[in-house]
Amino acid sequence: MALYMASGADFEKMMKESTPKQQKKGMEEWNKWGKKHQKEITDMGAPLGKTIKVTKGGAEKMKNQIGGYSIVEANSHEGAAKIFADSAHFMMPGSWIEVMEIMEMPGM
Numbered sequence: 001m002a003l004y005m006a007s008g009a010d011f012e013k014m015m016k017e018s019t020p021k022q023q024k025k026g027m028e029e030w031n032k033w034g035k036k037h038q039k040e041i042t043d044m045g046a047p048l049g050k051t052i053k054v055t056k057g058g059a060e061k062m063k064n065q066i067g068g069y070s071i072v073e074a075n076s077h078e079g080a081a082k083i084f085a086d087s088a089h090f091m092m093p094g095s096w097i098e099v100m101e102i103m104e105m106p107g108m
Contacts, residue, residue, distance in 0.1 A: 001102050002045075002084055004068040006095040011067050014092050029088035037072070037083050045070035067095075077101050 018026070034044055047068040052059050074080035081099045089095050
């Protein structure tokens with residue numbers, strides 16, 4: 001699983017300041033990346049919205065640095081990370097991607 005990361009300020013700035021032409025170019029880049037890696041991508045994912053933190057004591061609104069996710073299949077953790085080296089996410093200044101292994105749970 002890959003999480004598309006950037007500061008909340010960077011996400012907000014991009015959403016507020018990008019022109020329709022820039023947004024179209026961004027989608028073209030995402031589609032290009034998705035087609036290039038379509039064999040490895042099992043779930044292209046989606047942007048993520050508002051967050052609510054739930055604890056035993058209750059729930060509260062919060063902010064985090066996660067902007068979206070994708071799920072890929074690869075032979076290794078390092079191989080999965082390489083899939084994202086040319087990700088369109090890097091069009092956003094200050095962005096990064098966190099790639100983590102989804103662990104199997106026996107009996108589930």
